[in-house]
Amino acid sequence: xxxxxxxxxxxxxxxxxxxxxxxxxxxxxxxxxxxxxxxxxxxxxxxxxxxxxxxxxxxxxxxxxxxxxxxxxxxxxxxxxxxxxxxxxxxxxxxxxxxxxxxxxxxxxxxxxxxxxxxxxxxxxxxxxxxxxxxxxxxxxxxxxxxxxxxxxxxxxxxxxxxx
Numbered sequence: 001x002x003x004x005x006x007x008x009x010x011x012x013x014x015x016x017x018x019x020x021x022x023x024x025x026x027x028x029x030x031x032x033x034x035x036x037x038x039x040x041x042x043x044x045x046x047x048x049x050x051x052x053x054x055x056x057x058x059x060x061x062x063x064x065x066x067x068x069x070x071x072x073x074x075x076x077x078x079x080x081x082x083x084x085x086x087x088x089x090x091x092x093x094x095x096x097x098x099x100x101x102x103x104x105x106x107x108x109x110x111x112x113x114x115x116x117x118x119x120x121x122x123x124x125x126x127x128x129x130x131x132x133x134x135x136x137x138x139x140x141x142x143x144x145x146x147x148x149x150x151x152x153x154x155x156x157x158x159x160x161x162x163x164x
Contacts, residue, residue, distance in 0.1 A: 023162060025049055029060065029155035035147035036134050042154040044130045048122035053160070057116040059132060060155030063094070063101065065108045067150025070095040073135040076116060081126030089135060090116070109152065119161065130156050 030042050048055070059076060072094050077087045092114045095101050103110030122128065132154055136145040 023160040024157060025055060025160060026158040027060075027155065028157075029062070029153040031153050032151050035149050036151045036154075038134060038136075038144050038146050038148070040133070042132045044132075044156040046128045046130060046156070046158065047126065048128065048158065051121070051123050051125055054119040054121050056118050056159045056161060057120055058157040058159070059090070059092075059114045059116050060153075060157050061092075061103075061112045061114065061151060062153040062155075063103070063110055063112070063150045064152060065101065065150070067094060067101065069136065070097075070099070072151075073137065075131075075133045075135050077129075077131040077133075079129040079131070081124045081128060084124075088116075090114075113157070132156070 025048070026044075026046050028044060030044075032040075032042070059074065061072070070093065072092045073089065074092070075087060075089050077085060079085050092112070093102065094112065101110050103112040105111050134145070134148050134151070136148050137143075138145060
């Protein structure tokens with residue numbers, strides 16, 4: 001009887017977790033070993049489900065208390081199936097004015113879901129490539145941060161638009 005209750009609890013918990021996040025289409029993370037080098041590109045291959053509907057796109061990050069900056073600069077490049085490329089340099093706020101890291105999580109690892117693009121329609125059928133690279137600079141310095149500490153994982157997420 002105890003085994004049946006455990007199995008039932010697992011099924012209910014799985015259903016709750018899946019139903020709370022039913023609008024995702026693509027959601028993948030890649031681990032950053034040690035430090036995120038300025039020349040290291042995190043790459044994702046994505047085949048959108050259709051060329052009609054609009055989707056919201058996000059850059060996801062996991063970081064620890066070792067992340068010492070209030071913001072984050074990244075370069076996000078999207079390469080379309082037929083070769084067209086869009087490249088954006090983006091800045092995200094990572095801490096409040098007091099220095100407390102933003103994001104969700106109860107441990108020293110915080111998860112950040114950061115807007116990349118809204119209401120994107122993937123008009124071209126086929127595989128898209130999304131490349132994400134850190135582009136941090138320290139105030140008053142010309143050269144970028146060579147090895148960025150505190151970012152443990154970089155992710156890319158595509159979501160269906162929420163119907164309200």
